[in-house]
Amino acid sequence: MANSASGMAVNDECKRKFLELKAKRSYRFIVFKIEEKIQQVVVEKLGGPSDSYDDLSASLPANECRYAVYDFDFTTDENCQKSKIFFIAWSPDTSRVRSKMLYASSKDRFRRELDGVQVELQATDPSEMSFDIVKGRAL
Numbered sequence: 001m002a003n004s005a006s007g008m009a010v011n012d013e014c015k016r017k018f019l020e021l022k023a024k025r026s027y028r029f030i031v032f033k034i035e036e037k038i039q040q041v042v043v044e045k046l047g048g049p050s051d052s053y054d055d056l057s058a059s060l061p062a063n064e065c066r067y068a069v070y071d072f073d074f075t076t077d078e079n080c081q082k083s084k085i086f087f088i089a090w091s092p093d094t095s096r097v098r099s100k101m102l103y104a105s106s107k108d109r110f111r112r113e114l115d116g117v118q119v120e121l122q123a124t125d126p127s128e129m130s131f132d133i134v135k136g137r138a139l
Contacts, residue, residue: 008106009040010113017043021071022085022116025049029056032067032110034102041067041110053131065103066090067110069117072138084138087117093124 029047
């Protein structure tokens, strides 16, 4: 289960909840955190279907790294309803160097576990993941 390069295992609940977001649209977003004691990526918070992007932003701690997945609904210029799943690697400048290194080294493996992500964002500051940026990347 663990990967020798990063040492981080991915908790089965992470994959299960992601599939529920992707297939059943049970959640608007999921916030994941690395539990260093057990060397696993775990689900920290689930955002309900009616939650907004602001709710996701508010769920990310100012001084700690996290991964997040966001199901973004939008309307194209042709008036088509679409949805894209974003993977966000949140690594604020104010977080511990060890934490930033741990999240950076585990990101690719964790991201591969989430089959169906269409857009990836790396953010070190809230302005780098503003709603306008997400919207621009989706279109």
